[in-house]
Amino acid sequence: MNVETPVEALKPNDYASDQEVRWCPGCGDYAIIKGVHRTLAEMQIPLEKLVFFSGIGCAARFPYYMASYGFHTIHGRAPALATGAKLANPDLDIWIVMGDGDALSIGGNHTMHAIRRNVDLNMLLFNNEIYGLTKGQYSPTSQLGTRSPSTPQGSVDAPLTPLSVALGAGGRFVARTFDTNQKHMPGVLKAAHAHKGASFVEIIQNCIVYNDGVFDGWTDKKVVSDNSITVEHGKPLIFGAEDNKGIARSDDGFGIQVVTIGESGVTEADILVHDEKNKILAMMLADMKQPDFPVALGVLYNNPATAYDASVHEQLAAVKENTPAGTLNEMLRKGRTWTVSEGA
Amino acid sequence: MNVETPVEALKPNDYASDQEVRWCPGCGDYAIIKGVHRTLAEMQIPLEKLVFFSGIGCAARFPYYMASYGFHTIHGRAPALATGAKLANPDLDIWIVMGDGDALSIGGNHTMHAIRRNVDLNMLLFNNEIYGLTKGQYSPTSQLGTRSPSTPQGSVDAPLTPLSVALGAGGRFVARTFDTNQKHMPGVLKAAHAHKGASFVEIIQNCIVYNDGVFDGWTDKKVVSDNSITVEHGKPLIFGAEDNKGIARSDDGFGIQVVTIGESGVTEADILVHDEKNKILAMMLADMKQPDFPVALGVLYNNPATAYDASVHEQLAAVKENTPAGTLNEMLRKGRTWTVSEGA
Amino acid sequence: MATNVATSDGGERKALDSVVIRFAGDSGDGMQLTGTQFTQSTALMGNDLATFPDFPAEIRAPAGTTFGVSAFQINFASYDIQTPGDDPDVLVAMNPAALKVHLKDVPKGGTVILNTDAFSDRNIARAGYEENPLEDGTLDNYIVIAIEINKLTNAAVEDCDVTSKEATRCKNFWALGLMCWMYNRDRQPTVDWVNQRFAKLPNIAAANIAALNAGHAYGETVELPSGAEAYVVPRADVQPGTYRAVTGTEAVAWGLVAGARKANLNLFLGSYPITPASALLHTLTNLKHYGVTTFQAEDEIAAVCSAIGAAYTGALGVTSSSGPGIALKTEAIGLALVTELPLVVVNVQRGGPSTGLPTKTEQSDLFQAVYGRNADTPLPVVASRTAGDCFETAIEAVRIATKYMTPVILLTDGFLANSAEPWEIPDADAIPDFPVEFRTDPEGFHPYLRDETTLARNWAVPGTPGLMHRIGGIEKDYDSGHISYDSDNHHRMTKVRAAKIDGIANDIPEQDVAIGDTTGKLAVLGWGSTFGAVNQAVGRCVKEGLSVSHIHLRHIHPFPLNLGELLSGFDKVMVPEMNNGQLVHLIRDKFLVDAESITQITGQPFKVSTLEREIRSRVEG
């Protein structure tokens, strides 16, 4: 009764489910799902191998709009469910979609441990720096001073930098892109997919209703070239509308600074070359913030190690080889037993 | 009826409660509590101002052995309780004692958020790299390959580095010491106490029953000088039994390396000077591991920012100044009301 | 009985006893706002009223979809009103999807007011209509008032300096104006509100007011289809006093603040946002000047733990959430229980299980409240019946928590939290104080010393000289407060914890009968927000002479001492609940009466008619 998957190439739209999308008109999530559809089609991932896990939030509705398998779970726990799924069924191609509250507030610990263990999961954090679904409370990524229904006088706690958290937890792949950056997104998602282990991708996402324009200072078309930098392994860290700005070592030798080629004697040779295996560099790039620095986009760190699920299955296989499973009766009779005979 | 606290100086023993200590003979926790008693006495903290919170685990029994106020709460949640306590009663001097499972496994999220918010708490992590109280399962800080009742073939997931986690979460004070390092501990604890905000101190602790000797490679008297480095703000990063080894910039300029003064032309001038406000340096020091590097002890990072509780109370005060509280009746009658009169 | 009366604005109007209006439109159409403003005017005009906001879980679902429809129902009358009404007399449908979703609730002969400008082919199709419902006979049995509301609104705001998009967004005020005319509501409160709300955007304020006035003028000038006319609903003969409109959320917040004041404590709220409980966090954070500290924690566990930590240091600890969030708190509630610290846990119940129906109402967390913890962990459970009652129950929860040193669960629900009702503002000074006395005397102190009457342990706050002590989750010795693994001591402590909670029964009012005699054929036993519907249903039956009474519980655990005796005076007991039967099991267990369960798990409040039917089937014939 099995139905063969058609051999025809899958088109982006084939990855969309028949369910009407329920995000607010103008929400950045629309752009992201488009980018994901396109990326998956470019990779031709079979629909039946694909599973999207999510928690709860606006972002977390994502699986319903995918034609793949999907599990809309509970707030903050998607990485834990996905870990179990991957361990139980390592053939699956598992993606997680999380909001910033979902991934870093209630779910912070699961996010950290999935990253630490290096489970082969593609973890997408849709960071709109706000709680969308519960109507606009500030989140752990909201900027200091954010006024929200729960912080009418402005928030006073410092936000997390998601990629710094991921690196602090031992992340082996961290990357960043943003919703409307449709040219950029597929490359990042493909690199994340290619990385075997936990791939952590922050996707900056505009919430048009509760936090509109909060990223405009660097994502807006007019300023994006000057206020962000797209990093590529092996390429110099150059940016700017005129391609004349760059990231160089800071004068004290530790740390980095923004320089302008042609000013104060700076030449292209002074510009650092991106090395996606350099964790120190990655930590500094992850932490770059406006207005002093451009925001870093692209694969900041990509330094694979054996994935947890792979090690677990290796160990399972080794045990099975050393100790072949017997029958249930053998299991029950292993160790000391004694027999009472009839009429004893 | 109030009893005045005696003006006589408090001795270390005055900080000990009358309860019999129930750790295993030889447990590193004994040394730590001794160090804490001594430090508190040196600072003459009044007993009634002092509150120790803890979660669950061997380490978490700590409050019962203190003559101060204490709350032995539930597994992993001490930072959350302490945050509430500090917000409700900012005059208290609050300390948290956590095990590695407590702080970084079940309680990872609360640890991260207390640090991110920068609540004025002295957070002590007793890291024995094992679950003591539940009889020896591996913890998120256990080294790769740790054999334990739950990992009979050895653990396959990479451990967390607690201080890296703290820095990744935006920690403003991170430090490290170890149980038997009684000379060193009080200084670190005093610096933590002096830091207003979340002070995160990792105290390496030997579990003699389930993980005995796992730190011997660098804490043992015979090797401690060569395999650890005690950092001090403004002092060069020199270590070794003969004080001839040091931490210098790595050849590529990013990162650090161990060098020997007098070898290959290295001089003291090449040795980095510790700067406790340099986060990049702190991240590298936190991550130094045997055998390639000495383990860093002391205050790795200390760069204060306004504490969360201080900001909250500032905001509360501002609101109260702008909007003086009225009577309850005024509260209930604020906004639109209407009156129905007798016989209407 | 409708009679024609002269109204203040000179016209001749039909007088009605009561009306139910439902406003429905897209999530972006501002229906909740329209409803709220209409409610305000209605309240100020002295009618009794009840409301029912009903909105989707999506923030702003795509325009024109049925799942994006947001509705607001109001029932107002010249007599005592207790529910938002069963079926709407008037449906205002701002688009085809709103019509599609809500028309089925309008009885034949009801009035339907439509914005025809929204009935484009695309919208009609989006709503799932195959044909245009304005033309295919769908509306044959209704009085239809079809108006080009967009066009008329645009015309009305022409002179205001607004974009055409902004102009169109005023259409809800146009509709509101029309309804104000139709039911003779005063527009001034709305005008005031608009001016205040848009103080910084005077052009928007002007446009909204212009639309409001235009809708009103339309009613006065245009001839309506036969059957539709102008009404008046005379003011209700309510108790003299000062009133305001209040939602359950506001009332809980004020009750908690009042309770904390009466206990002479600061209030600390640790919470994590969740629908429909978030609004309580939002409300309390705006009461900082009343000694309130709010803390948006990283999750529900941290939220309750922070509140316990605050309680330990001498504040009133409060935490709020809804079912799934409360589930996460249960381990920590056990800690508060065993350390005997005062904590109020507010559960604004919603539709479940799991994420369920987050914006719908339900009463299905009663089991969780009473039994939902590991080990023997009895604690007091109090439930609110109306928005206004939330004030009193919140104070009661604080009183019990502080007097008995225990966590208390206060159950409200999404319906109570969101719906508004006129509320006679009580005199706060008349509410008795119950100040907490912290322990300060070291003589003979240990942390588990108990008050002989209440069995509450004494509360010594860190910072107090001479009372340093340790508490925690391990069992404590009855006589010293030190940790103890002793077998008999654990038995004794378990028993004393239970006795303390059971003893609260001596400190709460005897159970009364809300309507009807104290004995009879049938007792309808309710709790929580079903109050209005049950009361009205029983009231009608009693008026007809049926032998039925309404008993409504505030204290779910422990029960009032006389409850068993009271129930034994009835042949039958029926327990209607917006769940699959929960209180009914506690009653059966406790009193061994064969109480019957009436369940409705639709995420909607009971209809009075449903309950009447159930009552009749048990007492008639």
Place this chain on the structure above:
Amino acid sequence: MATNVATSDGGERKALDSVVIRFAGDSGDGMQLTGTQFTQSTALMGNDLATFPDFPAEIRAPAGTTFGVSAFQINFASYDIQTPGDDPDVLVAMNPAALKVHLKDVPKGGTVILNTDAFSDRNIARAGYEENPLEDGTLDNYIVIAIEINKLTNAAVEDCDVTSKEATRCKNFWALGLMCWMYNRDRQPTVDWVNQRFAKLPNIAAANIAALNAGHAYGETVELPSGAEAYVVPRADVQPGTYRAVTGTEAVAWGLVAGARKANLNLFLGSYPITPASALLHTLTNLKHYGVTTFQAEDEIAAVCSAIGAAYTGALGVTSSSGPGIALKTEAIGLALVTELPLVVVNVQRGGPSTGLPTKTEQSDLFQAVYGRNADTPLPVVASRTAGDCFETAIEAVRIATKYMTPVILLTDGFLANSAEPWEIPDADAIPDFPVEFRTDPEGFHPYLRDETTLARNWAVPGTPGLMHRIGGIEKDYDSGHISYDSDNHHRMTKVRAAKIDGIANDIPEQDVAIGDTTGKLAVLGWGSTFGAVNQAVGRCVKEGLSVSHIHLRHIHPFPLNLGELLSGFDKVMVPEMNNGQLVHLIRDKFLVDAESITQITGQPFKVSTLEREIRSRVEG
């Protein structure tokens, strides 16, 4: 009746029907090991037996303290044994603290064996004795065998190449040797075990064996005080078959593995360590070759969630914990329930509330199991009665979970988990298969399609072509599985979820009577690990002709269909529980019978004598 018989080793021994021995000493003295070895020998000799390990929450509390005392009790007999015995006939006390803690349980005239070398002034004081109990008359009413065990052990191992510290650590084997002599136990199994355990440390092995033999030789040669002598306890007349000793932990593990095999699934355990549940994780992780994957998660929430994730992809999801950990899982269990995935949740209950008494046993999580979730969330609850029964109940839990697509809670407790009993090993091949059939046919598929009989939804596993679908916590449409906020649909789904669980009652055995008639004066209704004590108590009373029966529940939810009828045949129902009364409330609610609660919340199993007293007071006179 004791009679003298000749024994295999030639001596003349007194025959006993049954003996209760309690070994007690410091946590570091190896009492659990001693007890376990004695148990093994006893089991191999064909006695029936039951054991009760009782140890402190501290890992290794300071030597000599009373809170550091660890004990192991064994009851063995020539007849059917059901409990570890009420009071010990013999107490082996390795130090003063052990004597202090346990002497009170030894009846007058009982035997006390003491290691006098441990009775230093310091140890005597640490134990809280003012005077030396060996000298102050404390032991006047007992048969005391006071031996310098340290010294004799040291002498015995002199030739073994061990340090003096290592030598002294062999003293538990010396004591074991003496007890083996006294009760005629075979030493060979212990010798074998020692040789295997210390294969890499032959000197240690030799020393332990030397100590064992020396203790035995001591008994043979030294004259014991009057009253103390050598015994024999003839083998029990047990059912022929192959036996082994089994703890509840092992039996649950094997039962889960067997269940998974019968269901044709791999088993995935997500767990987080907690006393007394951790051992299940340890046991299952050593069964990897049986298709078991174990995952030590970061906390209990991740543990249950990983198991749900695994279940979603086609494994049998299992999670294990104890009360406080289960509390944390309740939100996620709601998700498994509403997504209808098979999940077995094992709760090894311990003393509560909160951290409570983590190493003591209790049955106080029944309410949590049945009711401890938000919303209307009924799920099956199964409880184990004995260590061996854990095997069957675990299989039953898997059968129900997979057949009905539901989370199932399996209740065991600390006593069951740790205590060992001889177990007739069942023939696993005789257990019926219940293979899961995954959905593969896309024709007409949607995820909430239900089996007409069981009402279980079909299970389609990711990876299956053509069956791609989405599930989640929001309410789903009955007919399509898409998310739905429809009111009536929610009512319908709530009802079908409840009906599915209720329907399981048709698929479980009728309730039987464990002992006694099916009608009578008194039914003693039990559940869980009280089985042995209740059965023995009722058994004795029945033998005396009292009209009492023992009914023991395995299925707590839903109840067996005939339970109500069965109970109605008794004048009284008494429900003994190791909690403050929980099952009793479910029974009263469901059947409206005035069931009485007998509670014991001491962290200790019931004594048979206690229960007998309670029974007599209800049926005699």
